[in-house]
Amino acid sequence: MSDVLKIENLHVSVEGKPILNGVDLELRRGETHALMGPNGSGKSTLGFAVMGHPKYEVTEGRILLNDIDITEMEADERARLGLFMAFQRPIAIPGVRLADFMRHATTNVRNPDRKEGEDLIPMREFRKEITTKMKQLQMDTEFARRYVNDGFSGGEMKRAEILQLAMLQPKFAILDETDSGLDADAVRLASQSIAQIGGEEMGLLIITHHDKLLEHNPPSHAHVMLGGRIVESGGVELAHELHANGYQRIRETYPEAAALEMEMQDEEQTV
C-alpha cells in the first residue's frame, strides 16, 4: 500500500478566528496535487496547519499520515514522519549557518529515533552530499556557509527551500507558492528541480497561482479553495482553466463560499 496523507474535515482557527471550514484532501505518494484559489482563501493556512504551526489551531477534524493521527503532534515529529513544507516566506535565523542547520535536520529526519546529543551524520559524508545537491541546483557551494535566509534574495530563499527538500527527501511535501517572486528562468529551474527531486517518490501538494510550476510537475489532481473550503476538485484541466480564466466562475458557482471569503477579507482589513 502506498503512503497516504489524509486531511479529514479540517477546521482551523488563528487567534480564535476561523480560517478553514472543513477541508478534505487525500494525497498519495507519487501524486502531484495543485491547490489553487484566490488570496486569502486559506491555502497557506492549510499548509501551516498540516505542518503543525502552533498558531494554527485545529478545532475540528484530523490529519492522518499512514493512518497515524498527527493532528496533535509537534512539527518536528511530523517532519521525522516524512512531512515537509517549503515556505513562501521562510524566516531568517541570523548566526545559524545553513550547513549546520541542515546537518542537524538531515540527521534527525533520517534517524527519527535519534536522541539529543547523539552523533550527527559525519561531516565529510554530509558535506559531500550537500555539495552535490547544491551543484545540481546550480547553487554556489559557499551558500551553505551563509546564515539561514539572512539577507537572501527571493530567489535564493526559494532555492534554499528546494535544497532542503532535496536533502530531507520527505514522503510528502507542501510547496507554498515556491514560484512567487521568481523570474521566468528561476521558476523553470525551480520547477525542473522539484520534478527531479520529487519524481515518483513524493506526494506533492503544490500551492500556486500560476501554472508555470506545474509545467514540469503536471498535477494528477487540482483543487480550488474558496472561503476556507475546497469547493471543487478535478484534474490538470481544472488548473489550466483557473490559470486562463481566473476565479470568476468559481465565485459564481459557489456564492456561499464567495460570501464567506468576502467576510474574512473584510475582517482581515479591520484587524
Add this chain to the structure above:
Amino acid sequence: MATDITEDAVQSPIGEINKYDFRTVSKGVFKAKKGLNAEVVNQISDIKQEPDWMREFRLKSLEIFESKPMPKWGGDIELDFQDIFYYLKPTEKQGKTWDDVPAEIKETFEKLGIPEAERQFLAGVKAQFESEVVYGSLQEDLAQKGVIFTDTDTALREHSDLLREYFGTVIPPHDNKFAALNSAVWSGGSFIYVPPGVEIEFPLQTYFRINEESMGQFERTLIIVDEGAKIHYVEGCTAPMYSSESLHSAVVEVICKKGSRCRYSTIQNWANNIYNLVTKRALAYADATMEWVDGNLGSHLTMKYPAVYLMEPGARGEILSIAFAGKHQHQDTGAKLVHCAPNTSGQIISKSISKDGGRGSYRGLVRVEEGAKNTKCSVVCDALILDPESQTDTYPYIEIMEPDVSIGHEASVSRIGEEQLFYLMSRGLSEAEASTMIVNGFIEPLVKELPMEYAVELNRLIELQMEGSVG
C-alpha cells in the same frame, strides 16, 4: 527623560568584572576583620608594604565611599557592607575545600570538560603551577620587547612610577560608590604596559588562566597601550566562577595612546549569589581604537557598562556586549561612548537573552560633547526573550551637545521567534535543539570575536544554560 537617574548613570558607570586575583607575593596569613573602616584599609596597606601615596589614596577613597549614596539606578542592591570580608585571601583558601563547592558548579565544570585539577583551581580551592614554564618563557619574550605584564600588587612595587602616573586617572575614586570601594580595598588584578610601536599578536592572558590562584574580590586592572602599540587582552573565561563572597567590585582602566589599538575580551560566568559591580573605562587618544568584548552570564545582579571616552580626533570605540539572564538573575549591562573630540566614531552592539524569569536590561549612554563635530556613532541593541516569565528593558541615554553629528540607534526585542522555532522544527529539529541553535546564532557576533578555545567553551556553556542544568 531628564531625571536624576540619567544624571547618575552618566556620572557613574558601574559594572562587574570577574577576574581571578593574581598570586600576591605576601606570604603571611592574614585575615582582616569583617567590615570596613580605616583600620582594615591600613592593615591591607601594611601587609602589602605599599608606598605612602597608595595608602593615602586608599584612605581618601574610603572617605569618598562612606560619603557617597548608593546608586539610584540599575538593579536593586541589598548588601550589608559591614558583613563582608574585605581582605582575607590566604586564610580563606586554607579553609575552603572541594567539598564546599556547590554541586551545580562542579557539574558545570564537568560538562564543560574542564580537567579535574583545573576545576579545583578555578573554584579557588587549589593552587596550580603547571603552566609556570610556559608562563615564564612568555614573560621573557614580552620583557625583551619592554612589555610589562604582571599583577597589580607586583606592579606597585616594581613599577611604582608608572602606577603613580596613571592609577585612578581614568576612573577616579569619586566616580561612583563602587569605584571608591574598590580604590579603598583593591588587591590583585593585572597591570599591562605596552611600549610604543610594540604589537603583540597573540591574545595575552590565555596562558595566565591557570596561573591565577583564585579570583579576587576587588581587582584593579590598569592597561597602558603606548603610541602605535597593539594588544588583545583576554580576561576571565567561561568556566563558572565560584566565590563564598557575595560582592565583587572591580575597576578596569585602559589608556590607549595615539594610534594604538586595544581589545579587551571577557566572558564571565559567576555563581548565582554574586553581586557583580564593575567599572570599566578606556580613554582613546588620537586615531586610537579601543574595543570591549564583554559577555556576562550568571551572578545575582551584574551592573557593567564598559565605556570608551574618545578624547582626540580619529579615536574609535567599539563595544560588543552580550548578557544571558537566567533564573533569579538580573543582567543590567550595556555600554558608554563619550565623544569629546571631532571626527571620532563608535559602535555599540548589545545583545541580551532572558530565560526562566531572568531579566536583561540594556543601559547605554552615547554622549557627544560640544565641538565634537563630525562624529559618528551607531547603537544596535537586540533582546531575545525565551519565555513569558522573562523580561527585558532598554534604557538608552543619548545626549548630543553638537549639531554636526551622525547618530543611529536601533533596538529590537524578540520573543524567541515562534516563527524561527517553527521553521527549524518543521525540518525535524526538536524544540530544545532549535532554541539552542537560535540562541547560539544570536550570540554569534560575540563568539566570532573570541579566541577559539573561549568560543568553544562559550557555546557549550550556552547549551548547558539552555538545558536548564546550570544553576
